[in-house]
Amino acid sequence: MRQLSTLAGLLSTGALSLAATACGPSPVAPLDAQFPDAAVPDAVIVHPIDDRGSPCDAPMHVVGTMGSPSTVMLDTSMTDTRPNDLGLACGNVTARRWARQQVIEYVVPGTGPMGVRVSTANMGTDTSFNTVLQIRRECGTIPTQLFSCFDDVSGSDPRTEGGFSAMGGETVYIYVTGYSEPEAITMQVDEGQVRVTLEAGPNTAPTLTSARYLEAGSDVLVTGAGHDGEGNVAGLTVFLYNAAGRINLAGAPNGIELRAPDATGMDWSTTIRVPGSDIPLVDFCARTDIVCTGVGVVAFDQYYAASAERMISIEGAAIVGLGDTCDTEHVCGAGLVCNAGMTCEPTPAAMAACGGATVIVVPTPTTMATVGSATTTVPGGASGTFTGPAGCATTSSGADATAGPERLFRIDVPAGTYDLTVGTDRPGTGSTDTVLYMRAECGDPTDNLGCMDDINTMSMMYGSRVTVMNATEGDYYAFVETFGGGGGAVEVQATLRPVLAMGAACDPAGVQNRCAAGACPAGTMVCP
Numbered sequence: 032m033r034q035l036s037t038l039a040g041l042l043s044t045g046a047l048s049l050a051a052t053a054c055g056p057s058p059v060a061p062l063d064a065q066f067p068d069a070a071v072p073d074a075v076i077v078h079p080i081d082d083r084g085s086p087c088d089a090p091m092h093v094v095g096t097m098g099s100p101s102t103v104m105l106d107t108s109m110t111d112t113r114p115n116d117l118g119l120a121c122g123n124v125t126a127r128r129w130a131r132q133q134v135i136e137y138v139v140p141g142t143g144p145m146g147v148r149v150s151t152a153n154m155g156t157d158t159s160f161n162t163v164l165q166i167r168r169e170c171g172t173i174p175t176q177l178f179s180c181f182d183d184v185s186g187s188d189p190r191t192e193g194g195f196s197a198m199g200g201e202t203v204y205i206y207v208t209g210y211s212e213p214e215a216i217t218m219q220v221d222e223g224q225v226r227v228t229l230e231a232g233p234n235t236a237p238t239l240t241s242a243r244y245l246e247a248g249s250d251v252l253v254t255g256a257g258h259d260g261e262g263n264v265a266g267l268t269v270f271l272y273n274a275a276g277r278i279n280l281a282g283a284p285n286g287i288e289l290r291a292p293d294a295t296g297m298d299w300s301t302t303i304r305v306p307g308s309d310i311p312l313v314d315f316c317a318r319t320d321i322v323c324t325g326v327g328v329v330a331f332d333q334y335y336a337a338s339a340e341r342m343i344s345i346e347g348a349a350i351v352g353l354g355d356t357c358d359t360e361h362v363c364g365a366g367l368v369c370n371a372g373m374t375c376e377p378t379p380a381a382m383a384a385c386g387g388a389t390v391i392v393v394p395t396p397t398t399m400a401t402v403g404s405a406t407t408t409v410p411g412g413a414s415g416t417f418t419g420p421a422g423c424a425t426t427s428s429g430a431d432a433t434a435g436p437e438r439l440f441r442i443d444v445p446a447g448t449y450d451l452t453v454g455t456d457r458p459g460t461g462s463t464d465t466v467l468y469m470r471a472e473c474g475d476p477t478d479n480l481g482c483m484d485d486i487n488t489m490s491m492m493y494g495s496r497v498t499v500m501n502a503t504e505g506d507y508y509a510f511v512e513t514f515g516g517g518g519g520a521v522e523v524q525a526t527l528r529p530v531l532a533m534g535a536a537c538d539p540a541g542v543q544n545r546c547a548a549g550a551c552p553a554g555t556m557v558c559p
Contacts, residue, residue: 087170095140118173121180141199146234146334155226161189165206178335196336236336247362249307256300270327366476377474385473388439411518423482435516456494459522464514467495
């Protein structure tokens with residue numbers, strides 16, 4: 032998905048964290064908050080002048096049927112009408128706003144509140160057609176309601192899924208168009224054949240009975256609880272307020288959408304942690320003259336039916352670490368959770384991953400270094416269980432490369448003192464571009480024994496290597512990921528080099544061992 036401004040990109044982070052719910056497919060993020068007014072000068076928005084008609088002049092009429100999906104086949108490249116303006120909430124780029132369009136005039140079946148699922152991710156849609164959907168209540172009027180514009184299913188699928196709420200018998204207009212740029216993205220088009228499916232069912236808006244907004248350092252924790260008859264709550268939308276009313280957050284008055292993967296069931300509850308590095312809510316008020324006085328929270332479901340807004344105050348808390356006491360005034364740091372005993376511990380996923388780490392067996396050294404190795408495949412993908420040290424490595428887009436899927440390895444260091452080196456610069460790694468970081472406490476996000484991306488980029492040595500000097504008895508964990516989340520085969524080798532006391536025979540090259548008090552003299556080869 033394209034992003035036109037720094038804040039817009041930050042907002043999309045939460046919006047694209049899709050979560051399966053108990054009653055249907057994952058909700059797909061709308062584009063409303065991602066293209067703020069301030070992202071492009073007014074002079075760029077040019078209305079083409081010609082005498083062609085509007086796509087509203089001859090929409091495709093579809094009457095929905097309860098319990099049965101409706102299917103519409105169309106080809107946007109065949110339209111000869113002048114495109115209608117999609118509005119700033121559905122993209123600021125002139126070329127995108129004037130891509131070819133067709134309109135479906137859909138009569139919602141049933142009576143009372145209904146939820147409608149709409150998708151172009153079907154057989155019959157050109158897989159390279161980067162489709163965009165906009166939902167309107169009046170065909171010729173740019174929508175002002177929340178959640179009206181939808182884009183990519185995922186980073187690898189440019190087709191579109193979305194959802195909306197309406198009353199049975201209501202007529203809704205669905206714009207089917209494409210994402211256009213001055214230069215088309217490789218292997219994608221902005222017009223073509225589309226198969227659109229629409230499926231409707233009864234759906235009531237969720238209720239929000241309690242909410243909390245807690246600032247903890249640069250992060251924010253948003254909690255909510257309530258009831259939903261269909262058990263399909265998808266997330267929370269947060270609005271900031273000052274003394275004058277709702278704040279237009281850099282052109283995004285529709286608020287910040289936060290996905291809630293744990294909000295399942297009819298009586299639902301959720302806690303959403305918003306890292307300051309993703310959405311700088313705390314910094315927003317600090318960096319401006321605006322004094323934030325409160326927060327509005329709205330719950331929404333997979334059809335974007337929304338609860339009444341609940342106004343709450345802004346609270347503060349201290350961030351505490353692994354093993355510390357946690358309560359309403361003390362919040363566990365990122366990667367940790369507060370357990371029933373009110374103590375911070377690793378998340379269940381982190382504990383499971385640490386417990387399942389592959390053990391690399393390294394024989395106990397005496398005076399010469401020993402090695403052990405393991406071979407595995409690191410999966411590809413954009414997210415993993417752990418995040419490495421900040422700034423360890425970055426992708427070309429600027430995101431932290433240590434946020435992708437990882438493989439864990441455990442090395443048991445025996446009694447004594449050794450230098451522990453773990454590296455992926457091995458034949459079994461091949462051309463896989465790795466990132467490696469190490470911890471002594473596997474589930475502690477603050478533990479950092481070292482991190483490396485490439486050994487030597489200029490020499491195209493894309494393996495990684497970290498050495499822990501003077502490692503003492505205990506377990507050490509190596510986390511191996513691939514740069515940019517591409518995945519690949521990896522061979523990991525661990526070496527234990529003994530650290531020798533005075534008078535011990537030593538290796539002047541420092542390969543087989545190392546003297547504790549200084550360099551091994553080449554003349555005597557005895558530790559000083």
